[in-house]
Amino acid sequence: MTEQKLPGTLPLMATEAAEAPAAVARQIERCGAGFAELGEQLRRQPPRFVVTCARGSSDHASAYGKYLIETRMGRAVASIGPSIASVYGGRLSLEGALFVAVSQSGRSPDLLRLAEAAKAGGALVVGFVNAAGSPLAGLCDHCLPLSAGPERSVAATKSCIASFAAYLQLVAHWQGDPALKATLAALPETLEAARALDWQPALMPLADARSLYVLGRGVGFGAALEMALKFKETCRLHAEAFSAAEVVHGPLALAGPGFPVLALTQADAAEPHTRAVVERIVGLGAAVATTESGLAGTTPLPSLRNLAPEAAPLAALQSFYGAVYELALARGIDPDSPPNLAKVTKTV
Numbered sequence: 001m002t003e004q005k006l007p008g009t010l011p012l013m014a015t016e017a018a019e020a021p022a023a024v025a026r027q028i029e030r031c032g033a034g035f036a037e038l039g040e041q042l043r044r045q046p047p048r049f050v051v052t053c054a055r056g057s058s059d060h061a062s063a064y065g066k067y068l069i070e071t072r073m074g075r076a077v078a079s080i081g082p083s084i085a086s087v088y089g090g091r092l093s094l095e096g097a098l099f100v101a102v103s104q105s106g107r108s109p110d111l112l113r114l115a116e117a118a119k120a121g122g123a124l125v126v127g128f129v130n131a132a133g134s135p136l137a138g139l140c141d142h143c144l145p146l147s148a149g150p151e152r153s154v155a156a157t158k159s160c161i162a163s164f165a166a167y168l169q170l171v172a173h174w175q176g177d178p179a180l181k182a183t184l185a186a187l188p189e190t191l192e193a194a195r196a197l198d199w200q201p202a203l204m205p206l207a208d209a210r211s212l213y214v215l216g217r218g219v220g221f222g223a224a225l226e227m228a229l230k231f232k233e234t235c236r237l238h239a240e241a242f243s244a245a246e247v248v249h250g251p252l253a254l255a256g257p258g259f260p261v262l263a264l265t266q267a268d269a270a271e272p273h274t275r276a277v278v279e280r281i282v283g284l285g286a287a288v289a290t291t292e293s294g295l296a297g298t299t300p301l302p303s304l305r306n307l308a309p310e311a312a313p314l315a316a317l318q319s320f321y322g323a324v325y326e327l328a329l330a331r332g333i334d335p336d337s338p339p340n341l342a343k344v345t346k347t348v
Contacts, residue, residue, distance in 0.1 A: 010325075013234065013335045017157035017321035019149065021191035024165045027147040028184065031169065038126065038142050039173030047098035047124065050077040053114050057160040057226055058102035058128075064222030064313055065100070065167030071218070072171050072180075082110035085117040095122035102166070103127070104151065104159045106134025115139045128166040130159050144169070153336045155234050157321045160226060161191070164314050183308040190304065194315035197302040199323035202289040205260070205299075206231075207330040211238040212260035215247055215277070216313070218270040223313035227262065227320055234328040234335035244274040247281075257285035262301070265292040266312035291316060 050069055052062035059079065066077040075098075084090045086109060099118040103111055106129040115136060119125050127140035130148050137143040146162040165187060172180040206212065212231065216224030224241040231239035242251055244263065255261065263278045265271050275292055282288050282297040289299040291312075304315055328335035 011329075011334070011336045012153040013155050013157055014322070014325045016151055016153055017318070017325075018195060020158040020161040020318055020321075021188045021195065023146070023148040023158045023162050024191060025188040026149075027145070027162055027165055028169065028188070030147050031144045031166075032173075034142065034144050035169040035173040038144070038170070039176065041124075042098065042174045043176070047075060048096040050075050050098045050100065051094060051118065051123065052077060052079045052100045052102065053082055053111055053118070054079070054102040055082070055108070055111070057156040057229065058104065058163055060222045060226040060229065061128075061160060061163035061167060062100070062102055062222070063225055064164050064219055065170070067219045067221065068167055068171045068310065072175050072177075080114065082108075082114040084114065086110035086113040090117070092117050092121040092123075094118050097121075097123040099123035099125045100170075101125070101127045101129075101136060101140070102163050103134070103136055104130045104146075104148075104156060106131045106136030112136060112139065126170075128163055130162070154338055155230060155335060161314055161317055161321075164222070164317070168310060168314075179308075180310060183311050187311060187314065190307065190311050190315055191318045193304055194318040195322055197304070197319045197322075199301055199319050200326050202299045202301050203320075203323050203327045204330060205287065206235075206237060206327055209237060209260050211240075212262065213247065213251065213255070214239055214241045214262045214264070215244045215274070216241065216264040217244040217274050218266070218268060219310060220264045220266050220270075220313045220316070223316050223320075224262075224264055226317060227264075227324075230320070230324050233338050234324060234333065235331050236333055236338075237327075237331070244270070244277045248277060252281070252284075255281050255284045255286045259284075259286045261286050261288045263288060263290040263292065263298075264301075264313070264316055265290065266309035267307070268309035 130146040132145040148159040148162040228239040228241035231237040291303040325335040
């Protein structure tokens with residue numbers, strides 16, 4: 001039965017998204033010592049490579065973590081499909097690898113089977129899990145709770161941002177970089193500031209849209225993936241996420257007058273390249289909304305200035321979550337009860 005909402009009440013999705021800054025603050029307080037211990041272990045015994053295991057929003061956080069780890073730590077990161085163990089019964093040789101499983105429930109059978117295979121294959125198994133007492137938590141050498149608290153809306157918001165933050169904690173403590181640790185310490189305050197930014201004017205023109213692209217690059221690509229999922233999940237609006245580099249290898253053929261595009265940027269080495277791609281798409285007549293400031297012919301997505309690039313994707317998600325539920329309502333959809341979906345998805 002669909003839960004009835006009182007007139008004037010916010011969807012659960014909106015309420016829970018607003019709790020993300022507090023959730024991240026809890027995670028830093030509760031898990032900081034655990035991440036510091038793990039970081040010290042990884043410095044003593046650096047992994048040969050890193051493997052991630054996740055689905056949905058958790059996998060989008062892992063895409064963020066991939067770029068953080070590869071650019072900061074110089075370790076190759078691969079996302080392995082859980083079906084390798086659960087459906088195909090495959091064995092994995094992961095001696096000397098770091099295996100990171102990310103899950104809200106920690107109960108999906110395929111994820112559990114892959115974690116078991118990773119442990120048997122010689123990997124150091126780390127879990128970022130919201131349900132600390134879950135079966136996955138029991139399989140981990142290090143279990144770091146997301147600390148997001150109960151999340152009732154089908155669409156993950158605060159738990160997704162907490163998963164991004166867990167990767168930031170991992171790398172900050174692994175690398176031991178003071179600047180990255182400062183970015184982490186300021187993250188709850190950063191998210192509160194991002195929550196106050198209004199993305200509704202930029203998103204509402206999508207009320208009648210049928211499809212769109214969401215672009216990102218580097219550490220911003222995971223946020224683009226997550227936004228595309230939320231458009232589909234909460235608004236029944238088809239959206240595809242592309243790297244700002246990948247979009248020119250074919251998908252650009254669909255761009256033209258009025259075609260909607262959201263483009264995310266962050267102040268790092270990828271920014272000028274992403275900006276050039278966005279300018280090219282604007283030249284094709286597309287309707288582009290972007291966090292990049294000062295681009296003629298675009299609609300601004302309000303963003304925090306002088307923000308560390310590692311924090312920018314999390315801030316963008318916080319602002320986005322605060323507006324996308326309004327788009328869902330404008331399209332006549334309850335964002336808390338998307339059709340055909342359940343809060344806990346158990347795949348094999």
